[in-house]
Amino acid sequence: MNQIIILDFGNDYNQDLVKIIEEENIKVNxxxxxxxxxxxxxxxxxxxxxxxxxxxxxxxxxxxxxxxxILKLDMPILGLGRGMQVIINQLGGTVTPAGYVYEPTPSKLTFHNIGKGIFKNGDRERTVQLGFDAKVSKLPEGFKILASGEEVKSGDDRPFGAMENPDKNIYGIQFITKPAEEEKDAQAIRNFLEMCKDYQI
Incomplete structure (x- = not known):
């Protein structure tokens, strides 16, 4: 049976993630x-x-x-939240401390590629939860912004809500992903799984 490996960087929604992957008849480790x-x-x-x-x-x-x-392995890779920040740091991007602690904050994002990729058939705009005490200030070379916007209350710019590098098959989602509660989040995970299946073939 095909399997997806999840490296746990402390996601409260890991069990929801496991469930949606197993629903696609894929083993989870x-x-x-x-x-x-x-x-x-x-x-x-x-x-x-x-x-x-x-x-x-x-x-x-x-x-x-x-x-x-690990990021050089020949397979699709997805970073969620803290996982996306690890990818950015490892590949030469920059995560800059914001100087204060973010609580999960509603942010309105515009999605720039809903024709294909992890946000295929998604909404053009969504309000999501962003909550980090650091901000991405530079993406690694070769990566493109997939989602950007601003915080609803403060208007603070949040330019790096999601990213992709299709040539490397590496993707990242910075906002909190709740696949059991948000169908669009679940669809993003399923889209990634489809890319994994296609890449295997």
């Missing part, structure tokens, strides 16, 4: 974030990888423990 590349390569029938994090910013311990060679 939930592993700690400090899992090594060799351990992943030793698994059979792995078709994709998810770095699954919550709304708290990436920490130095995360970066030191994470095996950056």
């Amino acid at each position: 939930l592993l700690p974030y400090d899992t090594k590349t060799e351990q992943i390569q030793a698994q059979e029938n792995v078709i994709g990888l998810i770095l699954s994090g919550g709304y708290i910013t990436v920490k130095e311990d995360d970066l030191e423990a994470f095996d950056g060679q």
